[in-house]
Amino acid sequence: QIQRALRSLSIPLDRLHVMKGHMIQDMCKGLSRETHAQAKVQMLPTYICSTPNGTEKGNFLVVELCQNQIRTLLVTLYGDGNMSPQMVYKIFDMPEGIRQGEGEALFDFIAQCVSQFLSETINSDSGSSEECLPLGFVFPFTCYQKQLDKAELISWSKGFSCSGVVGNDVVQLLQSAIDKQDVGGGKTSGEWLSLWRGWKSSSSQISRVQVVALMNDTVGTMMTCCTERRPCEVAMVMDKGSNCCFMAEAYLVETAEETSGRMCVNTEWGCFGDDGTLNDIITPYDECVDEESSNPGEKRFEKLVGSLYLGEIVRHALISLTTEKALFTETDIGILKEKGVFTTQHVLNIINNKDGTTEVKRVLEFLGLQPSERDCGWVQQICRAVVGRAATLHATGLAAILSYMCQTREMEKLMVNVGVEGELYQGYTRFEEILQSVSRLLSPECVATFVPSKDGSGRGAAMVTAVALRMAAQRHEVDTVLAPLRLTHADLEKVQVLMRQEMERGLGKNTHASASVHMLPTYVCHTPDGTEQGDFLALDLGGTNFRVLLVSMSEEGISMASEIYIIPPAIMQGTGEALFDHIMDCIMDFQRKQNMMLQTLPLGFTFSFPCQQVGLDKALLLTWTKGFSASGCVGKDVVHLLREAAERKQNSGLQVVALLNDTVGTMMACGYDDPKCEIGLIVGTGTNACYMEEMKNVGTVEGDEGCMCINMEWGAFGDNGCLDSILTQFDKVVDESTINPGKQSRFEKLVSGMYLGEIVRQILMVMKEKQLLFQGKSCTKLQTRNIFQTKFLSTIELSHGLALRQIRAILQELELDASFEDSMLMREVCQAVSLRAAQLCAAGLAAVVEKIRENRGLAQMSVTVGVDGTLYKLHPCFSKNLQKTLKELAPNCDVSFLLSEDGSGKGAALVAAVACRIANAMQ
Ligand code: ADP
Ligand code: MG
Secondary structure: OHHHHHHHHOOOHHHHHHHHHHHHHHHHHHHOOOOHHHOOOOOEEOOOOOOOOOOOEEEEEEEEEOOOEEEEEEEEEEOOOOOOOEEEEEEEEOOOOHHHOEHHHHHHHHHHHHHHHHHHHOOOOOHHHHOOEEEEEEOOOEEEEEEOOEEEEEEOOOOOOOEOOOOOEHHHHHHHHHHHHHOOOOOOOHHHHHHOOOOOOOHHHHOOEEEEEEEOHHHHHHHHOOOOOOOEEEEEEEOOOEEEEEEEEHHHOOOOOOOOOEEEEEOOHHHOOOOOOOHHHOOHHHHHHHHHOOOOOOOOOHHHHOHHHHHHHHHHHHHHHHHOOOOOOOOOOHHHHOOOOOOHHHHHHHHHOOOOOHHHHHHHHHOOOOOOHHHHHHHHHHHHHHHHHHHHHHHHHHHHHHHHHHHHOOOOOEEEEEEEEOHHHHHOOOHHHHHHHHHHHHOOOEEEEEEEOOOHHHHHHHHHHHHHHHHHHHHHHHHHHHHHHOOOHHHHHHHHHHHHHHHHHHHOOOOHHHOOOOOEEOOOOOOOOOOOOEEEEEEEEOOOOEEEEEEEEEOOEEEEEEEEEOOOHHHHOOEHHHHHHHHHHHHHHHHHHOOOOOOOEEEEEEEOOOEEEEEOOEEEEOOOOOOOOOEOOOOOEHHHHHHHHHHHOOOOOEEEEEEEOHHHHHHHHHHHHOOOEEEEEEEOOOEEEEEEEEHHHOOOOOOOOOEEEEEOOHHHOOOOOOOHHHOOHHHHHHHHOOOOOOOOOOOHHHHOHHHHHHHHHHHHHHHHHOOOOHHHOOOHHHHOOOOOOHHHHHHHHHOOOOOHHHHHHHHHHOOOOOOHHHHHHHHHHHHHHHHHHHHHHHHHHHHHHHHHHHHOOOOOEEEEEEEEOHHHHHOOOHHHHHHHHHHHHOOOEEEEEEEOOOHHHHHHHHHHHHHHHHHHHHO
16 A cells, blocks of 8 residues: 555656646747637746846845745845855834735835835945935736836735735836835825834935836746856746746747847746646645645646645645555554644655654654654655655756757757755755756756755845846947947938939039949840840859850740859969950850850850940950959950950850940849849849939930930949948948948948948947957957858848857857857847848939839839849848838839849840840841
8 A cells, every 4th residue: 555655656757758748838838929828837928038147236125025024135246256245134024914905005114114224224324325226126926027127916815915906017016105205204104104103214215216127036046046157047946836937038938029039937837737737647645735725726736846735745645544554553643634734844854864764753753643663664755755756846847948948949958057946955855866867867958957046036136136237238338339320211311312412423424423323334225025035155254253154045934054164363363365365265165065166156244343334345444353453454345355365266156245244134134034124233242233224314325315224333322421421430440441441332331241241340349348248258259350251140130049059150160258148139230230231222222213213204113123142132131121121212112122043144145135136126
């Protein structure tokens, strides 16, 4: 019989695995907006979004409402890793009747305690009486928390039933009571005045008090267990009741609005099992305990593990076994019938005793029983089984939390500190052993280090308050640093107007020379109409590689074959003749491979260097860039240089029809699929745009008929200083470190991939200096130019708490020792920089679409933009932000975006094809 009882109290491992699964399910249920209302494990958001990092400093006041006391505490932190906080406290007994009286009286009393405490502890002569004195309020009742300092009481418990509090904001009630104290207590209800008349006035101190945070006691434990090296992100209280809290990914806490970073969730796991999931492990003894409790059927988990119940479980087991005549056969156990005689402390005394059963005997005899030697042995085993089960169940709940954290953080292995507190943990030496081994068995991927809490929830509350203030101060500073990057709608409208002005100036015959946006004519006068047919050659020079392509157009669409060729540095920097000879060798190699030596094909040449175009097939090279410096080319017609090389190599299979810029190629490639595509946009290493302009507006080219594509070269927008008012110190520093400091490519340096990483790096360095990042620790690698790549922005912004592993990989590469909050802040910086880039790009584009619309005299216009460039294509938010801003700035234009595929290849062939189509039509 005894063996059967012991077996019923031990739970097999496979059953624990199932239970862990149930716990995780219930946690998810509690976190989800849809299912939260029905969830047993409530998973309450606490709005505590950070754990202490040791830099917290200053005086913090705590007031804790307990069963029949008010505890006040003043904690002084020195920013020394919180190693040696100074603490002064005072406990006030609560007058009879206050728990059932008016709410106002309760809060007035609390305020009076605070006031009294302050007058005794803080020297009113100390000069700091101007500063606010932050207060954390420990309020151990179920609240619906909306902010750290906003919490509505859902219901009273523990014998409290003050009127006028349920449904109201408890923080507000306390703050009002405190503010009343300030005016000499004049508004305090007479009753309390007479009671506390003896208290001296301390209005100058109390007036400084501001309630900053309200919290539950479990959270306090977590906050006291953070060490300098590793934050504590889980806390378990194993006391009269049982509860656990942990730092969850904020976006998973759907019941709170916060979505970035983490938030502490108060699981309230005591109610786990209230829907029956624990029924198969509940013993008849547990049933008896539950029936005799004040809340039968509720808090089933807590009743298996809380110290309020363990003695009772043992008591019922003993009664039952005695009835079965398995125990105490020679003694009367009438004494055991009384509820509560067998306490958890008795149980702990019995099991902690190592040398035989003398202690067991002593305890049982003390209770009035006369146990035999055998009884003592059995009772000890029963007690061990009950406490062991409590430890095992705690471990199972903990394993559920650890696995959940590990999964949702996408980690392979989770290492975490777990703050622990409570009489069970402290009272039984083997408790930690069981916790450790069972949780390891159930969650082998997690390593928990148990940290016993010091000084309990009061100090924890001070830490919460301190952290809240640190976060608020940090938020303010972060906002200040990032403010110059945040552009208003008015700022963007201004940029749009300026772009429009520069466009007009660039197009004007007389103003062209001094405009920052050059508006170069391309001599491309038609976009494709989809009827283009035939085979064409295309060259692409100036991107990452040199390519030769064969593009075949038919009714079925476009097919392409291409080869990539290397241009050796010696040739890039040699003579022009050698360069173009090399290019021609590559073309002829391609022609041989494609078996087309005998054909003569029209050719389009995408040449991504600045050129002054004087005809579709005539373009003077203005300057080399991107590492090219071949002699004898600048100022020459590039098409002519290519034709000369063809002659030298006796290649008669080429008919060079057109030279174009990659922006034009992009527009043409997209135009083949969408006839409305009349704009080309590139946001890659650099940024540029082109669009179809009416010839009559193009002052720099003769003729008024039809249209022409204009290569805006908008990267240089602002080179005349017109954007200076929106530039930040970061932009200026980045500009100074480029190869073309001063005013070249002003707009490009705000928008394109080559610079965004650098801007972010500058901001990070400033934030590090201001101790906002990396706790001010040095990070040498971050000082290296271009170490922060623009592709990092994509990775960092993409992560929604999920891709944290990738962020960590980046940070490791940068040798940065970044905390979770550091990575959140880095993400915010990246977002600010990429958002501004997208918005500015949108402002430029808005000027373009509005001009096209006005050209046509339309009230409403729809148009398509062909886009290319890795930043646009791969950044997770750039395109979305660009389109959203464009809608706001150009509400009368309906703009679609079409991603270009291989614009430089396909586009070059299309320019050639369209030219041929038009030429044929004219004949
Ligand atoms: P190019 O403009 O030279 O033709 P791309 O359009 O491919 O070349 O753009 C390359 C630039 O895109 C790089 O210089 C880099 O700044 C940026 N970039 C590369 N990868 C990413 C990424 N994953 N997210 C955002 N930007 C990127
Ligand atoms: Mg490109």
